[in-house]
Amino acid sequence: xxxxxxxxxxxxxxxxxxxxxxxxxxxxxxxxxxxxxxxxxxxxxxxxxxxxxxxxxxxxxxxxxxxxxxxxxxxxxxxxxxxxxxxxxxxxxxxxxxxxxxxxxxxxxxxxxxxxxxxxxxxxxxxxxxxxxxxxxxxxxxxxxxxxxxxxxxxxxxxxxxxxxxxxxxxxxxxxxxxxxxxxxxxxxxxxxxxxxxxxxxx
Numbered sequence: 749x750x751x752x753x754x755x756x757x758x759x760x761x762x763x764x765x766x767x768x769x770x771x772x773x774x775x776x777x778x779x780x781x782x783x784x785x786x787x788x789x790x791x792x793x794x795x796x797x798x799x800x801x802x803x804x805x806x807x808x809x810x811x812x813x814x815x816x817x818x819x820x821x822x823x824x825x826x827x828x829x830x831x832x833x834x835x836x837x838x839x840x841x842x843x844x845x846x847x848x849x850x851x852x853x854x855x856x857x858x859x860x861x862x863x864x865x866x867x868x869x870x871x872x873x874x875x876x877x878x879x880x881x882x883x884x885x886x887x888x889x890x891x892x893x894x895x896x897x898x899x900x901x902x903x904x905x906x907x908x909x910x911x912x913x914x915x916x917x918x919x920x921x922x923x924x925x926x927x928x929x930x931x932x933x934x935x936x937x938x939x940x941x942x943x944x945x946x947x948x949x950x951x
Contacts, residue, residue, distance in 0.1 A: 764829035771819035790837050796922045797841040811837040892942035900935030
């Protein structure tokens with residue numbers, strides 16, 4: 749079970765599997781039944797990440813729509829249905845947090861989506877060599893972040909791109925404060941090593 753996700757309960761997983769199989773042949777009633785069975789606990793989980801209930805409910809619907817669109821790719825050998833739904837909900841929640849940060853003109857969560865500010869554009873014209881170097885560093889950071897384990901990457905993004913404190917991250921992810929601090933510290937050490945290697949190779 750991925751870090752931060754609630755434990756699944758063993759309530760009739762075979763019935764869930766039959767519902768997913770029905771969704772694979774586009775049975776909309778199966779999706780509605782699956783939603784009725786699991787929307788409440790998944791919403792409870794989402795509210796730990798997204799305090800605004802309306803936003804959490806929107807993410808919940810997105811997750812079930814994704815389940816509908818990708819039902820044919822569900823592999824019962826890899827996870828139970830509820831675990832699969834929780835993974836999609838968690839991913840959608842983090843996407844929502846990133847989008848919210850961009851909309852509020854905070855530091856962008858994804859450097860891939862970062863547009864040049866006016867000041868950055870002026871610097872690029874004044875010193876194109878320095879600007880090129882900075883863009884190379886940005887690409888190296890993006891690559892190093894993608895290489896981190898998901899739990900470490902999520903904690904670092906929430907801390908540095910959403911500006912959350914360690915206690916706030918612990919509360920949102922439902923994890924002990926010490927665990928969050930360890931993840932961030934370990935992730936930053938890995939990032940430093942990756943960037944040091946990149947800089948040595950680039951010289």
